[in-house]
Amino acid sequence: MNDSPERGGVGPVPPTSTSVARYAGVSRATVSYVLNGLAAGRVSAATQEKVRVAAEELGYVPHAAARSLRSGSSGLVLIAVPADTVPAYGSLFTGFVAAFQTELQAYGHTGVLHGARTGGAPQAAARAWAELRPAAVIATIGAPLDEASVETLKRSGTSAVVSYGLPPAPGAHGIAMDQEEVGAVAGAHLLAGGRRRIGVVVPLEHGLGMFSTPRLEGVRAAAAACPGARVEPVELAYTEESAAELAARWRDLDLDAVFAYNDEYAMLLMRALQDAGIDVPGEVAVVGADDLLLGRLLRPRLTSVRIELPPPAEVAALVDRLIREPETPPAVHRRSTAHIEARESSSRAE
Amino acid sequence: MNDSPERGGVGPVPPTSTSVARYAGVSRATVSYVLNGLAAGRVSAATQEKVRVAAEELGYVPHAAARSLRSGSSGLVLIAVPADTVPAYGSLFTGFVAAFQTELQAYGHTGVLHGARTGGAPQAAARAWAELRPAAVIATIGAPLDEASVETLKRSGTSAVVSYGLPPAPGAHGIAMDQEEVGAVAGAHLLAGGRRRIGVVVPLEHGLGMFSTPRLEGVRAAAAACPGARVEPVELAYTEESAAELAARWRDLDLDAVFAYNDEYAMLLMRALQDAGIDVPGEVAVVGADDLLLGRLLRPRLTSVRIELPPPAEVAALVDRLIREPETPPAVHRRSTAHIEARESSSRAE
């Protein structure tokens, strides 16, 4: 007759609010009121104390699933990241995500990070997310998110779906990095330095394509205003071999500048060029992005596009608002800005 | 009389198994059997099809919280990371965590990452984790985890608590990085190269202490066997200013070698030493750890201790076993190995 599910372990059953109530000699409702701070004018101070002591004594921790079921909201904010292309990211995001989780906590949400394979069908990932009934989903760069996924999430009760750092999927809000601006800033800097034949590194690593295309377009846009300027994509993988191979045939490409996608690719390529006897910045100027500390350790020091992301606190505030006002029509809420940090690797041509 | 909680949004209510049952013209139990693959010999093929179609049509996604409540297990594996010291990590972990989540999925668990501030009381973090009733918690380097936290988790039903990359807290399992071995390998290499006055970088960044102490001990252990050898801690923060300041007073320290905690600190320090006119490796040998690609781009190329972590698949398998056999007594299950990758930054002294 006992229908209670198996508790495999022989360990003690976790205390519930019922245990606490019994222990304190009050009803379960009272426990709930006290522990959720709704006891004002309902429960005497003495009883409150009794309940608190009982909860402490028993080591009571509320059951998030039960609370979620009853209250109709999980309090989760799910941050989706791509599971496979992370190493090529740079450490730009790890810091942001951590800070963001901390900020969310202040609003009473629990930020949780979920890796999704970019290879598989986006639908499968969206289903896994939807099962958790998150109040919001933030899909970061490279995470699979299409229109159907947004639909799945919304139908399952997620009030806000936000694309972070890339153009939002239809139906989703956006906190965009303006990738074209990144390219434009890099391009403008190189053109101002007298460069006219600009290569743009397109990483061969899977999943970075959505990133490099708009950057390439940004460089092109900057070059359009400048007669005689030429812009060309250059493929590169994040390995020493690939960089050496590219450097070996560099002179055939006839370029006097390269925007290398990010600082890590830039450092890799710059080294390979130098090893091949090509002078930086004399023969070719190199520009990266993300402004990593390590880029300043090389000689010449690496010029970089610094990308200002909206600060975590601001993003958390926005997400909280979107959760509380689910009817807000999808829009792009905030863009990043990009600035050039000019250093020796892109000094003006003679 | 309606006690159902508010659904703030005006959006349609998410479909439940009841909706699906009504739509398909069967009972809710049948839906459950079909969708969980327990229909063999219980439900006719025709009915199964009807149910599947209905679920698809309605976009039904099961409610994880409800399932968790009923089944007594959340299916979650919580990966705890420190929320504040991440940038100093290097990209070593981001790749691992992502791969690990993917592997876990194959076992039917859902890996989820949770950032915890290292500043606050460990108890608060443990409580937040325990609320989710995870089947297992994996605390990575720097995540706050003490004996009381382990106790809180176990009492709330978590069957396995695993410390990853650091000595396990009492009561927890361990998948350890052998930090002493890392130090020992670096120390042995430097001693073999004729160095006798070895500095060991201790990062000033919060939360990395537990890391550097055993490494320092490892270097000391290696030096103990070598008469005349001297080992000293050297403090350094991950900023150019700190490195320059250290380099300026370097000669007072009278050291001919330094093990710089990891490659990022090593690159930073090496650059600062060079800028101060100190020859590497002539006057001082530099060794890092993690064997990053970027370390090979500097001149001289950086010697590094490569740390082989247990592969994600293996870790996932272990965690799955610990979940299924909760009585397994706590133990250290797997250690990392460390190898020296000798390059020019630590060439033999004259």
Add this chain to the structure above:
DNA sequence: AACGGTTCGTGACACGTGTAACTTGACACG
């Protein structure tokens, strides 16, 4: 004494799911 207000609690329902136990025909066997 009757009445209204305040203080301090409790009883009971609903959230969505998984599954053991039961029902209902249909059919076969003695």
Add this chain to the structure above:
DNA sequence: CGTGTCAAGTTACACGTGTCACGAACCGTT
């Protein structure tokens, strides 16, 4: 015809929580 056996579903309960509506005292006023 009574009795199993089996297929195909259904009924009903439990998981742990939040909260609405409803007491039961107690106190002060008319």
